[in-house]
Amino acid sequence: MAKHLLKGNEAFAEAAIRAGCEGFFGYPITPSTEFLEHMAKRMPELGRAFVQAESEVAAINMVYGAACTGKRAMTASSSPGISLMMEGISYIAGTEVPAVIINVMRGGPGLGNIAPSQGDYFQMVKGGGHGDYFPIVLAPASVQEAIDQIGLAFDLADKYRSIVHVIADGNIGQMMEPAELPPMRELRKEPPDWAVTGARGRKPRFLSSIYIDPVDQEVTDIRLLRRWMEIEKHEVRYKEHFMKDAEIAVIGFGTAGRVASSAVNLAREEGIKVGLFRPITLAPFPKKEVETISRQVKRILVVEMNTGMMLEDITNIVQGRVPVEFYGRLGGVTPFPDEILDEIRRVRNNPSDNSKYAREEWLDRLENIIQGGG
Amino acid sequence: MLTKPADAELIYQRPESLSGVATHYCPGCTHGIAHRLVAEVLDEMGIREKTIGVAPVGCSVFAYKYFFSDYVEAAHGRAPAMATGIKRVLPDRTIYTYQGDGDLASIGMAEIMHAAARGENITVIFINNAIYGMTGGQMAPTTLPGMKTTSSPLGRDVELAGFPIRMAEILANMDGAGYIVRRSLHNPANIRKAKKAIRLAFETQERNLGFSMVELLSSCPTNWKLTPNEALKFVGEHMVPVFPLGDYKVIPEIADLKV
Numbered sequence: 001m002a003k004h005l006l007k008g009n010e011a012f013a014e015a016a017i018r019a020g021c022e023g024f025f026g027y028p029i030t031p032s033t034e035f036l037e038h039m040a041k042r043m044p045e046l047g048r049a050f051v052q053a054e055s056e057v058a059a060i061n062m063v064y065g066a067a068c069t070g071k072r073a074m075t076a077s078s079s080p081g082i083s084l085m086m087e088g089i090s091y092i093a094g095t096e097v098p099a100v101i102i103n104v105m106r107g108g109p110g111l112g113n114i115a116p117s118q119g120d121y122f123q124m125v126k127g128g129g130h131g132d133y134f135p136i137v138l139a140p141a142s143v144q145e146a147i148d149q150i151g152l153a154f155d156l157a158d159k160y161r162s163i164v165h166v167i168a169d170g171n172i173g174q175m176m177e178p179a180e181l182p183p184m185r186e187l188r189k190e191p192p193d194w195a196v197t198g199a200r201g202r203k204p205r206f207l208s209s210i211y212i213d214p215v216d217q218e219v220t221d222i223r224l225l226r227r228w229m230e231i232e233k234h235e236v237r238y239k240e241h242f243m244k245d246a247e248i249a250v251i252g253f254g255t256a257g258r259v260a261s262s263a264v265n266l267a268r269e270e271g272i273k274v275g276l277f278r279p280i281t282l283a284p285f286p287k288k289e290v291e292t293i294s295r296q297v298k299r300i301l302v303v304e305m306n307t308g309m310m311l312e313d314i315t316n317i318v319q320g321r322v323p324v325e326f327y328g329r330l331g332g333v334t335p336f337p338d339e340i341l342d343e344i345r346r347v348r349n350n351p352s353d354n355s356k357y358a359r360e361e362w363l364d365r366l367e368n369i370i371q372g373g374g
Numbered sequence: 375m376l377t378k379p380a381d382a383e384l385i386y387q388r389p390e391s392l393s394g395v396a397t398h399y400c401p402g403c404t405h406g407i408a409h410r411l412v413a414e415v416l417d418e419m420g421i422r423e424k425t426i427g428v429a430p431v432g433c434s435v436f437a438y439k440y441f442f443s444d445y446v447e448a449a450h451g452r453a454p455a456m457a458t459g460i461k462r463v464l465p466d467r468t469i470y471t472y473q474g475d476g477d478l479a480s481i482g483m484a485e486i487m488h489a490a491a492r493g494e495n496i497t498v499i500f501i502n503n504a505i506y507g508m509t510g511g512q513m514a515p516t517t518l519p520g521m522k523t524t525s526s527p528l529g530r531d532v533e534l535a536g537f538p539i540r541m542a543e544i545l546a547n548m549d550g551a552g553y554i555v556r557r558s559l560h561n562p563a564n565i566r567k568a569k570k571a572i573r574l575a576f577e578t579q580e581r582n583l584g585f586s587m588v589e590l591l592s593s594c595p596t597n598w599k600l601t602p603n604e605a606l607k608f609v610g611e612h613m614v615p616v617f618p619l620g621d622y623k624v625i626p627e628i629a630d631l632k633v
Contacts, residue, residue: 023463049462053455054488061452061485065428065459068446073459091449196444196460198424198467204393206438208429208447 003178008143008168009034009076011179012102015147016074017042018184019154021100023049023066023073025059027081030114031170032104035076056081060088060101067097068207070188070195072154076102078170079120080111082128089163090129094209096194096224098157100150102166104173107332115332116170118254121309124165125282132221134228135163136235137283141258144179146172149280151182156235160227161194167282169305171255171334228284237280238289242268246275248347249293251314252303253279255334260303263340274344282310287317294318301347303340304328308359315358323351326358328366339369389413391422393442402595402602404559405433408501409440411569412472415576416443425468426460428453430482432474433507451482454489457496468579470497476506479515479539486545490585493550497575498587500541503594504613511597515539518616523597538616542589546622552584554623558591560609564619573633574624583625591617 013035016024024039036052043050049066053059059075066073077085082103092099105120107113125137136156140146146168153164191197196205211217241261243249252260257278264276277293279286294300299322302311308326315324327343329335352361378384388394391413399405416422422443429437431450438445448456453471461469478486478500489496505523506512512525516538520529542556553575557568568590575586591613593605600608 023459025459049459051458051462051492054484057452058455058458058485058488061449061455062459062462064448064452065446065456065461066463067459068456069426069460069464071463073463087449088452095447196426196446197464198426199442199444200423204442204444206445206447208438208445210435210447 003180005176006143006179006181007034007176008146008173009104010038011143011181012076012146012150012168012173013038014042014181015150016100016154017046018182019151020072020185020187021048021074021154022071022187023063024075025051025053025062025066025073026075026077027053027056027059029078029081031106031116031173032076032078032102034173035102035104056084057087060085063099064088064092064095064097067092067099068095068196070191070197072098072100072158074100074102076104078104078106079108079117082120082123086129089135090131090133091209093129093133093135093163093224094131095207096161097207098161100153100157100164100166102150102168105167105169107330113332114170116255116305116334117330117332118169118256118305119330120167121282121304121306124167133224134231135165135283136160136231136281137165137167138280139167139253139282140172141254141278142179143172143175143177147179147181160231162227162231167254169255232284235281236284236286236289238286239278239280241276241278243275243277243293246273246296247298248272248274248301248344249277249297250274250301250303250340250344251277251279251290251310253282253310256303256305259335259337260340262337263344266337266341267344272344272348285313290314290317294321298322299347299351300324301343302326302358303335303343305334306330308362311358323354324358325352326362328362389417391416391442393440395439397440398436399433400596402593402605403433404503404590404592405501407559407565408499408590408592409437411565411572412470412499413441414569415573418573419576419580421468421576421580424466425470426464428457428460428469428471430471430473430477432477434472434474434501435508437472451477451480452485453477454482454485454494454496454498458489458492458494461494461496465495468576470499470576472499473501474507475500475502475504475514475516479541486541487548490545490548490551490587493584495579495582495584497579498585499572500587500589501592502541502589502617503592504538505594505597507594507597516617518612540617542587542622545587548585550585551587551623552625553578553586553628555621556589556591556617556619558609558614558619560591560593560606570633574628574631577631577633578625578628581627583627589617591619
């Protein structure tokens with residue numbers, strides 16, 4: 001199939017359809033709404049379920065119901081909507097049914113704005129809902145990557161009976177770029193052996209997240225943890241760019257990683273030995289790989305579109321082996337490649353002595369940039 | 375062990391749609407009656423094996439244990455949304471929710487209203503006992519004016535805590551609803567009427583005639599601090615005047631149906 005100029009959100013929705021999504025339930029919210037609109041048109045055409053729910057709360061509980069039947073079910077939303085869904089997400093996790101959730105992140109907290117952000121890192125990567133569970137989190141940096149990850153998300157969700165979040169941001173949701181959609185997959189004919197479908201000729205099944213005896217809950221949570229440890233072993237994904245001989249490693253995910261990639265290219269032209277490490281799975285996080293990098297390079301620069309959330313995970317892994325510095329724009333502001341290039345130059349020519357935590361040092365520098373109208 | 379004499383006719387037994395697990399309900403609670411009525415209807419219609427129930431949060435949180443059919447357990451108030459998700463991907467199955475007044479008329483108000491508005495082909499069994507039973511007797515959206523609960527210890531003061539909500543009347547205004555009635559479980563005559571209503575609600579769903587709900591006035595002797603008998607009397611004397619029994623919306627296809 002040839003490449004076409006595709007709009008992010010529409011392409012993601014079509015990718016979900018081609019991955020065999022049989023139930024979409026959502027609520028309009030910028031900057032993810034085109035996802036819902038595409039589903040509204042396409043799902044009924046194919047005889048599949050589409051409901052515009054009365055709220056994100058209802059939408060995720062519709063996903064929950066549909067997922068209990070073993071059909072591939074999903075929703076797409078943006079930051080404030082995802083906050084509303086957290087109750088249902090926790091129930092889905094506790095019931096161990098697969099579901100795919102797209103978060104086209106925007107600036108926050110609160111109502112915030114509709115511009116691209118990565119401020120939901122903690123909420124998405126660390127769980128977000130109540131209780132002991134671990135979601136899988138994928139972070140695309142382009143329309144094509146998001147298309148590919150949505151198919152992968154359904155496969156991983158089914159394989160591990162897990163929630164899979166795909167966290168894009170407003171840039172990737174709204175941009176148009178050349179991309180290729182996968183062929184239409186065949187729908188699963190037989191429901192999985194745990195699904196509720198009506199107890200025809202078999203013993204009844206029930207699906208719930210209730211374990212009233214704490215011992216049963218403990219056993220369940222340990223089962224979830226062991227499954228998570230399997231996921232950590234097998235499902236880590238990342239991309240590397242010029243990392244082989246790098247003395248400085250830039251680490252960024254999603255759009256921030258993509259902008260950093262352009263900056264790394266420019267820096268290489270200047271002869272700076274810098275590479276990019278871009279986690280694709282934010283959960284499971286590529287811990288071993290970052291640890292290896294911390295033994296290879298002289299310095300790490302973390303770039304994010306938030307206040308330095310992944311930064312905390314990275315400093316945890318690096319354990320002070322090499323200095324870690326940070327550069328971020330936030331609140332819906334996307335950094336330009338030049339900004340990151342400046343940071344790479346600074347890290348090489350005038351590195352911080354790390355007398356303060358990377359976030360504090362960055363904040364001091366950022367204030368000058370913002371005051372300068374940068 | 376009792377054996378049935380050869381000439382005896384078996385006239386009463388546990389419906390196949392009940393599992394036989396002893397319930398945790400308090401003595402005198404009418405949940406057991408409501409469960410049995412639903413189970414008898416599923417048996418009579420021969421739909422147990424294609425039915426998926428949706429349990430709520432509240433006293434009937436363990437309903438899935440007591441019914442012998444596929445079941446899921448919803449978050450508090452979200453049963454109609456969960457039922458919607460199931461029904462939309464499995465439209466030939468029978469889906470019903472079983473919800474209490476806190477679940478349906480307070481935290482789940484948006485979900486129930488919109489499920490009805492969309493005309494979801496699901497059935498809702500609504501247990502209205504005017505109180506939060508599971509958490510120990512707090513004021514419910516259906517608590518009567520003046521009624522004492524642990525969170526309205528001086529009696530529900532309508533100036534401060536508002537008025538009871540009449541869900542059957544409200545939902546009957548929804549164009550998507552096909553069958554909306556209120557019945558009571560406080561005596562045998564009303565229990566028989568309640569069973570017929572539950573049958574008609576499921577018949578509505580089987581014919582794809584839209585959203586159906588049976589509101590059942592129920593007793594909670596434990597939290598009302600009454601004996602079971604007094605509690606049943608309370609339903610007849612105090613609840614029925616506030617929540618009048620009757621058919622609030624019955625579409626013609628169902629009104630003409632003989633069951």
